[in-house]
Amino acid sequence: MESLPLETAEKIILRWDSTASEEAREKMIFTGEHREDADLYLQAVDEIQRSLSSVAVSEKVNSAIQIAMARLEDEFRNILISHTNNASFDPTTEEESHHHPHHHQDPPSSSSSPMHPHNADDGEEVDKTSLLLRFDSDGAASSAASSYRSISSIREVDLLPSDAVYDLRCIAERMVSSGYLRECIQVYGSVRKSSVDASFRKLGVEKLSIGDVQRLEWEQLENKIRRWIRAAKVCVRTIFASEKKLCEQIFDGVGTAIDDACFMETVKGPAIQLFNFAEAISISRRSPEKLFKILDLHDALTDLMPDIDVVFDSKSSESIRVQAAEILSRLGEAARGILSEFENAVLREPSRVPVPGGTIHPLTRYVMNYISLISDYKVTLNELIVSKPSTGSRYSGDPGIPDMDLGEFEDKTPLDVHLIWIIVILQFNLDGKSKHYKDASLAHLFVMNNVHYIVQKVRGSPELREMIGDDYLKKLTGKFRQAATSYQRATWVRVLYCLRDEGLHVSGGFSSGVSKSALRERFKAFNGMFEEVHRTQAVWLIPDSQLREELRISISEKLIPAYRSFLGRFRSHLESGRHPENYIKYSVEDLEDAVLDFFEGIPVSQHLRRRSE
Amino acid sequence: MPATTESNQGSFLGRISIRRNQVMSMDGSHDQELEDLELFQKHVGDRFSELPADDLLSIAWLRRLLDEFLCCEAEFKAVVLMGRDPSHLAKPPLDRLLPDLLDRVVKSLDVCNAVTLGLDALKNLQRLAEIAVVALHHSPLGDGQVRRAKKALAALLAAMLHEDATAKATERSRSFGRRQGTATAKASPRSFSCTMARNWSASKQIHAMLSNLAAPRGNESSGLAQPVYVMGSVLVFVMWALVAAVPCQERNGLGTHFPLPRQVGWAQPMVSLQEKIAEEWKKKEKKGTVGLLDEIQRMEKLGHSLVEFADSFQFPAEADRLEEVKKQVQELSDICTRMQDGLEPLQLQIREVFHRIVRSRNEFLVVLDQAGKLSTPPL
Numbered sequence A: 001m002e003s004l005p006l007e008t009a010e011k012i013i014l015r016w017d018s019t020a021s022e023e024a025r026e027k028m029i030f031t032g033e034h035r036e037d038a039d040l041y042l043q044a045v046d047e048i049q050r051s052l053s054s055v056a057v058s059e060k061v062n063s064a065i066q067i068a069m070a071r072l073e074d075e076f077r078n079i080l081i082s083h084t085n086n087a088s089f090d091p092t093t094e095e096e097s098h099h100h101p102h103h104h105q106d107p108p109s110s111s112s113s114p115m116h117p118h119n120a121d122d123g124e125e126v127d128k129t130s131l132l133l134r135f136d137s138d139g140a141a142s143s144a145a146s147s148y149r150s151i152s153s154i155r156e157v158d159l160l161p162s163d164a165v166y167d168l169r170c171i172a173e174r175m176v177s178s179g180y181l182r183e184c185i186q187v188y189g190s191v192r193k194s195s196v197d198a199s200f201r202k203l204g205v206e207k208l209s210i211g212d213v214q215r216l217e218w219e220q221l222e223n224k225i226r227r228w229i230r231a232a233k234v235c236v237r238t239i240f241a242s243e244k245k246l247c248e249q250i251f252d253g254v255g256t257a258i259d260d261a262c263f264m265e266t267v268k269g270p271a272i273q274l275f276n277f278a279e280a281i282s283i284s285r286r287s288p289e290k291l292f293k294i295l296d297l298h299d300a301l302t303d304l305m306p307d308i309d310v311v312f313d314s315k316s317s318e319s320i321r322v323q324a325a326e327i328l329s330r331l332g333e334a335a336r337g338i339l340s341e342f343e344n345a346v347l348r349e350p351s352r353v354p355v356p357g358g359t360i361h362p363l364t365r366y367v368m369n370y371i372s373l374i375s376d377y378k379v380t381l382n383e384l385i386v387s388k389p390s391t392g393s394r395y396s397g398d399p400g401i402p403d404m405d406l407g408e409f410e411d412k413t414p415l416d417v418h419l420i421w422i423i424v425i426l427q428f429n430l431d432g433k434s435k436h437y438k439d440a441s442l443a444h445l446f447v448m449n450n451v452h453y454i455v456q457k458v459r460g461s462p463e464l465r466e467m468i469g470d471d472y473l474k475k476l477t478g479k480f481r482q483a484a485t486s487y488q489r490a491t492w493v494r495v496l497y498c499l500r501d502e503g504l505h506v507s508g509g510f511s512s513g514v515s516k517s518a519l520r521e522r523f524k525a526f527n528g529m530f531e532e533v534h535r536t537q538a539v540w541l542i543p544d545s546q547l548r549e550e551l552r553i554s555i556s557e558k559l560i561p562a563y564r565s566f567l568g569r570f571r572s573h574l575e576s577g578r579h580p581e582n583y584i585k586y587s588v589e590d591l592e593d594a595v596l597d598f599f600e601g602i603p604v605s606q607h608l609r610r611r612s613e
Numbered sequence B: 001m002p003a004t005t006e007s008n009q010g011s012f013l014g015r016i017s018i019r020r021n022q023v024m025s026m027d028g029s030h031d032q033e034l035e036d037l038e039l040f041q042k043h044v045g046d047r048f049s050e051l052p053a054d055d056l057l058s059i060a061w062l063r064r065l066l067d068e069f070l071c072c073e074a075e076f077k078a079v080v081l082m083g084r085d086p087s088h089l090a091k092p093p094l095d096r097l098l099p100d101l102l103d104r105v106v107k108s109l110d111v112c113n114a115v116t117l118g119l120d121a122l123k124n125l126q127r128l129a130e131i132a133v134v135a136l137h138h139s140p141l142g143d144g145q146v147r148r149a150k151k152a153l154a155a156l157l158a159a160m161l162h163e164d165a166t167a168k169a170t171e172r173s174r175s176f177g178r179r180q181g182t183a184t185a186k187a188s189p190r191s192f193s194c195t196m197a198r199n200w201s202a203s204k205q206i207h208a209m210l211s212n213l214a215a216p217r218g219n220e221s222s223g224l225a226q227p228v229y230v231m232g233s234v235l236v237f238v239m240w241a242l243v244a245a246v247p248c249q250e251r252n253g254l255g256t257h258f259p260l261p262r263q264v265g266w267a268q269p270m271v272s273l274q275e276k277i278a279e280e281w282k283k284k285e286k287k288g289t290v291g292l293l294d295e296i297q298r299m300e301k302l303g304h305s306l307v308e309f310a311d312s313f314q315f316p317a318e319a320d321r322l323e324e325v326k327k328q329v330q331e332l333s334d335i336c337t338r339m340q341d342g343l344e345p346l347q348l349q350i351r352e353v354f355h356r357i358v359r360s361r362n363e364f365l366v367v368l369d370q371a372g373k374l375s376t377p378p379l
Helices: A006-015 A022-026 A035-052 A059-084 A162-177 A181-203 A210-215 A218-251 A258-283 A288-311 A315-348 A362-376 A378-384 A414-434 A440-460 A462-468 A470-497 A516-538 A545-575 A588-597 B012-017 B026-050 B059-080 B094-137 B143-164 B183-187 B202-210 B225-245 B265-287 B294-311 B319-371
Strands: none
Touching: A006 A035, A006 A059, A035 A059, A035 A162, A059 A162, A059 A181, A059 B143, A162 A181, A162 A218, A181 A218, A181 A258, A181 B094, A210 A258, A210 B094, A218 A258, A218 A288, A258 A288, A258 A315, A258 B094, A288 A315, A288 A362, A288 A378, A315 A362, A315 A378, A315 A414, A315 B319, A362 A378, A362 A414, A362 A440, A362 A462, A378 A414, A414 A440, A414 A462, A414 A470, A440 A462, A440 A470, A440 A545, A462 A470, A470 A516, A470 A545, A516 A545, A516 A588, A545 A588, B026 B059, B026 B225, B026 B265, B059 B225, B059 B294, B059 B319, B094 B143, B094 B202, B094 B225, B094 B294, B094 B319, B143 B294, B202 B225, B225 B265, B294 B319
């Protein structure tokens, strides 16, 4: 194109001086339609700029450049705003699931521009049903973002149509080369930032203060964390990435690092707002129930970090990268702290009221559930937990802490050792609790039940089993077996003692050799004891049916033969006397039946059934 | 007396059990402790008296303030926490005073965030001022440059008004028709600093932090209650000064009364600073203020003066008028340079304060939990 004569250029600039005429105010030069006006104007600006470098610059030219720049600034803003109104990010998808009916939007307006997914064929099923750029007629939030597919990698969209981008670039070039880059950054930043804010609102990114987060119930926070994780992926991988792309499209090569400056103007505030929530979570008071959501948050942020690094790769955006990394590290610390808290809490759990019937203590269930969840998160936790627990009274001088020889677990990961340690302190606590039972037998039963439960839980989960290891599992098994044995000893030794031979025979003479009175005493004692044990221990509970059976069988194996043999040898001595039924109350079958009542947790009636009646 | 224990790396138990390498006789340690507590208070007083009285609330001054704060905080931790038997911290009155302090700490985290946002708002003002500087530096100064400067200055002054406004976030300007000199400001109608959570208020936050802040009485005033009180006062004072200086959300009604003991040594320097700042605040509050930050106050003055010049400008201007303006422009340029050099580091420092008090809070929480063995744990 031929260059314009200077006078002509000046005229054109003055004609479009918006401070000078109504007409200039009402019409825009860059309308996306008639290019001639725009091209001519740019030409005029170029001519003015050219003449600035000549030796004698007239005041008119001086003034003209400012008028031109002011005009271009307005045009720039106008282009941005008129397209921003139409293209703020609205993430909704077509939901495949039947459970969530999707609210359909208005059809896209004619100025819509298609989405260009970054990698169209990355094999994700989400492509067709992934984010669609929706267009509203005005920038107001239309539908709430009900649900949207998770984005797993950077996907920029074109925020503005390419001819708008071209115009913006043309304008930016002139503004920057005239030294008006600050105005350019100012305008760009303020308009685009509003757009990002609007997108955030639609995504449901909340502005919560740290105080707000401290005050909320954890359940509510869990929901918010879930939403945040989904939203953050969209924010980083699409919203921020797209803004960055737009800055590059407009400003790359125009001046120095203008694209960075504009990008930061646009996203710095929203990015900080986004990360502040995660930071607030990482700061919140540590308590065991928070562990898994914090790990979720940690994992999500870890997953996002490479993309954060890519999107915020300039020097001016370093603070955002740094903050994200700080939050990540804090989340890891929080996880470690919570695990410690948990271990402490297990150790110190102070309830003294014995669980009725010696059954599974709620603590046992809670702890085993918890470590089962830990095993689900073992990949992350193995990275975060890097030191083994400090264990044992040898190390802490505190008799309130059990011993554990770490030497046995040389080849286990620190996390594994922590899990074993948790089981150790659980047992330690349970042992303490068992002492609150007045009845020693019940104490043993309690230990047996609970340790058995632990064993079952570990056996039932391949991860847990692998982490705990068969060696320790064997130890645990041995422990509950031993508890069973201790129980039997505590209860049945004295009962079976009644059925012993010694003391019944009297020496000497012609008599039958058996003291009838002693025999009667024995029977009475046995009956009494057995009835008491029966009544008491029917109410005790062994929840695991197999264990229950095994113990009953074990009892029977000792009791029944002993009673049968006793009956066989000595009943005849009493049957010839008075009221033998007062002493020989029960048949073997009666006893066998009675044993079936044991550990059911159901009270039995006062007297045993007597078949022989 | 618990025996000296090994410390196991990474074990929180180990951290608590670290003992100083001293022979811990009952009397000896007690004297040592008293001395440490007194030194702590003396140091607080010293540090605040070293803060320069002029240049109050400038960027450089604020940075020094934060430095001193970090020193106080570190010493506080050393005196109260290190080598301390956790159960001491769970006894009254500390069982109430420490959680109060930690609550103040959490509140100050939000203040740090709000102030950081406010500093971003100042960067925006800085940029507008720089436009004016660039324009007015031009020689010969013509209509074009003056118009440019005026536009930027008008936007600057409007933005300053806006940062002060308690206006809630408004919608983006939809109407494009009002294209005048303040077009730039219209495009950013929402105050930059008003992006904290809805309903968050800096003045309310400070007010809440001040509640229950009272000097320990009677026999409580020996022992650990005193340094806890001192630290609390320091914390609130620093946060208050930041809020007074930097525009942040909802500062209306920022209290100017501080319950600091006037006669006590450690408090006097703080009291005198506090009074000076409060006086300034009261003066400016009526007219509305964008914050007492020295650079911004001067920028505002210069902005008004230069706008006046721009309004009455006619090309060519008289030489002595130009000389005057040149001086003011240079001053404005210096302010911009100071902001350019100082705002980022100030933000980084605030971030460091943030980190430090989070970390300390964690350490305290761990010790308090350790000490609270008798309380039911959250299972």
